[in-house]
Amino acid sequence: MAARPLIGIPADRRMLGPHPFHVVGDKYARAVLDAAGGLPLLIPALAEELGTDELLERLDGVMLTGSHSNVEPHHYSGLPSDPGTLHDPARDATTLPLIRKAIAAGVPVLGICRGFQEMNVAFGGTLHQKVHEVEGKHDHREDTQRELDVQYGPAHEVVLERGGSLHELAGTERIQVNSLHSQGIDRLGQGLVVEARALDGLIEAFRVEHATAFAVAVQWHPEWKAMSNPFSRALFAAFGAAARDRMR
Numbered sequence: 001m002a003a004r005p006l007i008g009i010p011a012d013r014r015m016l017g018p019h020p021f022h023v024v025g026d027k028y029a030r031a032v033l034d035a036a037g038g039l040p041l042l043i044p045a046l047a048e049e050l051g052t053d054e055l056l057e058r059l060d061g062v063m064l065t066g067s068h069s070n071v072e073p074h075h076y077s078g079l080p081s082d083p084g085t086l087h088d089p090a091r092d093a094t095t096l097p098l099i100r101k102a103i104a105a106g107v108p109v110l111g112i113c114r115g116f117q118e119m120n121v122a123f124g125g126t127l128h129q130k131v132h133e134v135e136g137k138h139d140h141r142e143d144t145q146r147e148l149d150v151q152y153g154p155a156h157e158v159v160l161e162r163g164g165s166l167h168e169l170a171g172t173e174r175i176q177v178n179s180l181h182s183q184g185i186d187r188l189g190q191g192l193v194v195e196a197r198a199l200d201g202l203i204e205a206f207r208v209e210h211a212t213a214f215a216v217a218v219q220w221h222p223e224w225k226a227m228s229n230p231f232s233r234a235l236f237a238a239f240g241a242a243a244r245d246r247m248r
Helices: 026-035 052-058 089-104 114-122 165-170 230-247
Strands: 006-010 012-016 019-023 039-043 061-064 109-112 156-160 174-177 192-198 203-208 215-218
Touching (some): 006 026, 006 230, 026 039, 052 089, 061 114, 114 215, 165 192, 165 215, 165 230
Parallel strands (some): 006 039, 061 109
Antiparallel strands (some): 156 174, 203 215
């Protein structure tokens, strides 16, 4: 078997019983393995104690996953979250500096949902904490009472920016995506270029303009049954190809 690129996946820090655990969803690891053709490696949420520079020297790519937790709003000068909002300060402290360093070092990066929001914040952008309460915006949340196949099923169209990398991958101007988020981009971060918008104008994908390697983030969840979705396969294949280039 040909060597496969090593792709780091930053973990959530969660309490399971009385003990903290570092966890990554199975669907993300499998998407890296099957759709990107990489070797998934869990990155514990240990912030700078981890040794980010040393880690990036050994990684061929980084994928930032979705999560039930929200980026703490103080990172983007936002208003305090509602009581009971799930946060993960250990993940924030790990991913925000990791994103900036990875892209500066030419490590390919793919952001998904929370990872999309993290990348925007890492580049100085801000977030809506409740998109459904913003005038003119649709409700982008899933119905948590429905089965997973419905929650992760096609929810709305996004319009791909002509000439963008996602437009090139798709070969079309519109694709159907799922939608499972309450937060969304308010102000786009510096150096980020819009790749896709929902029909209500909400930014759904961007790239890092001056990155020397693949650096793309999407608000939806392409990892869900990625191998059965042609665009998801193309997205992960492009990420995996960039990681293999770095490996070589």
